Amino acid sequence: MKVIYYLLILVFIGCGSKEEKEERSTFSQVEIETILEDSVSVRAIEVMGNNLAFASNRGWFGFYNDATGEFKVNLQEQDTLVPEFRAVASTENDFFMLSVGNPALLYKTGDTGQMELVYREDNEKVFYDAMTFWNDNEGIAMGDPTDSCLSIIITRDGGKTWNKLNCDILPEVVEGEAAFAASNSNIAVLGNNAWILSGGMSSRIFFTADKGNTWEVFETPLKQGTSTTGGYSLDFYNNNKGIIVGGDYTQPDDNTGNIAVTEDGGKTWKLVSEGKGPGYLSSVRYVPGRGGNEIVGAGPNGISYSLDGGENWETLTTRGFHTIRFVTDSTAYAGGNNRIAKLKFK
Numbered sequence: 001m002k003v004i005y006y007l008l009i010l011v012f013i014g015c016g017s018k019e020e021k022e023e024r025s026t027f028s029q030v031e032i033e034t035i036l037e038d039s040v041s042v043r044a045i046e047v048m049g050n051n052l053a054f055a056s057n058r059g060w061f062g063f064y065n066d067a068t069g070e071f072k073v074n075l076q077e078q079d080t081l082v083p084e085f086r087a088v089a090s091t092e093n094d095f096f097m098l099s100v101g102n103p104a105l106l107y108k109t110g111d112t113g114q115m116e117l118v119y120r121e122d123n124e125k126v127f128y129d130a131m132t133f134w135n136d137n138e139g140i141a142m143g144d145p146t147d148s149c150l151s152i153i154i155t156r157d158g159g160k161t162w163n164k165l166n167c168d169i170l171p172e173v174v175e176g177e178a179a180f181a182a183s184n185s186n187i188a189v190l191g192n193n194a195w196i197l198s199g200g201m202s203s204r205i206f207f208t209a210d211k212g213n214t215w216e217v218f219e220t221p222l223k224q225g226t227s228t229t230g231g232y233s234l235d236f237y238n239n240n241k242g243i244i245v246g247g248d249y250t251q252p253d254d255n256t257g258n259i260a261v262t263e264d265g266g267k268t269w270k271l272v273s274e275g276k277g278p279g280y281l282s283s284v285r286y287v288p289g290r291g292g293n294e295i296v297g298a299g300p301n302g303i304s305y306s307l308d309g310g311e312n313w314e315t316l317t318t319r320g321f322h323t324i325r326f327v328t329d330s331t332a333y334a335g336g337n338n339r340i341a342k343l344k345f346k
Contacts, residue, residue, distance in 0.1 A: 026294070027305050027330075030316040031344040035064055036071050042335030043282075043322045044088040044184040046095070052333050054340060055085030055097035061115075063095075064333075064340070076115055078105055086181035087131040089139060096159055098141055100181050102126045106141070108159045119153065119162040126151065129179040130186040133159075134194070138211055142187055142196050144178040150196065154212045171217040176201025176227065182249070183283035183298075183323035185233040188242070195266050197244055199230025205244075205266045220269045222246055223257030233284045237292035240265050243310055245297055247280035252300050255279045259297075261310050277313040278304040283323045287345075290329060296345075298324045298334060303343075316345070 036042075040056040055061035059082040062073035076083060076097070083099035090096065097115070099105045103122040110116035128143035128151065137158050143151035149170035153162045178200045179186045188195045196206040203224040207216045222244060224230045232246035240263055247258030255277050260269040280299050287294035295306045302318040321336035324343070332343040 026307050027316060027345040028314075029346050030303060031346060032317060032319060032334075033342045033344070034339050035069075035342050036062070036073070036340040037338060038073075039338055041322070041337055042340055043086045043182060044097070045323055045325055045333055045335045045340065046088045046090050047325045047327050047333060048090050048095075050327055052340070053088060053090065053095050054335060055088045056335075057084040059083050059085075061085060061088075061097055066342075076107065078117065081105070087128055087141060087184050089131045089133050089141075091133055091136040091139075091158060093136070094159055096131060096139070098128050098131050100127050100129070104128050104143070106131075106153075106162060118160060121151075121153075121164070127178075127181070128153075129181040130184045130196075132187050132189055134189050134192070134211055140187060140189070140194055140212060142179065145173050148172050150179070150198065150206060152196075152212065165212065169213070170215050171206060173198070174202035174204075177204070180230070180232045180246070180249075180282075182232045185235070185283055185285075185323065186231075188234050188236045190236055190239055193236075193239060193265075195234060195236060195242065197231040197234045197246075199224065199232060199246060200227050201225060203230030203246070205234075205269075207266055218267050218269075220244060221257070221260055221271050222269075223248060223254075232280075232282050235285050235295075236266075237286040241292045242266055243284055243286070243295060244269065245281040245284040249280050249282070249300075252280040259310055272310045273306075273313060277306075277310075278302075278315065283321070285324055285326055285332075288326050288329050296324060296326075296332070298322070303334070305345075 042056045046053045050066040052064040087098040094109045106119035107115040123146045125146040131141035133139035139155045149167035152165045203222040205218040229248045234244045236242040281297040283298040298321040300320040304313040321334040324334045326332045330345045
């Protein structure tokens, strides 16, 4: 294994500062500061304090120190393989990154000064889409089916070992149902709950209330029925209020059947902003601390903002991004084609 590694990762994980106290006014514009520009496609970013970690195609991963403005980029290879990463996560002490395609490779920060391989899955159908943690010990990653169910792996020991759930305890997928590794946001977790959003021939919510021991599945009204349609991203503000977005990435201007909200924890969903909001969105986030009313969505056509729970939207910029994560209620990071940016909403 070859690793170009010249950064003490744990320094970056542990050096977050307190959240800034800012006036909570509604947004009318966004200031975009490009902090990394190179020939990479960034679909997976993770906020750690005020700092940022990312992993992308070409085996690239890196860390940004907000206090110093310093960006360190590294390369991860596995023998002759150059992984493409579209899922990342973190705990208090470790950073994790998971590759798409065969073989699936999951790495965590180690004590040796290198990223350590903690899970490998060899299967011609393997394709992991997203990863997150409930707490410092328990985490979850999801991917496309290799059998009759979604691929779901879980750790209970802080990411040292991962185990794949048997299809006996998971709902069966519809033929052609999978997920999209568009923004590392097919999974949302709160408390003991986890929601997973599928897409393709069927777009549904897979739900567990006990950290993956038992599962239910709920229908959504999102556009679905082809390999490019369905849900691409979800977020929950609390255990009841949530939003799912997507559409069809081959028709980025189509703004029908691409945004839905729930008030009952994902059991039922209602389409909103039909024919009047943004088109295809690959990432969605509730603005923190705003009561679940203010939402930001990102996609190839730019960044859009809703202050009424997703019914109406305003375009803040036409610069496209794949994924977005908030630091405070007015500061965020975003990843896209050839760049990572820091966003200040005003």
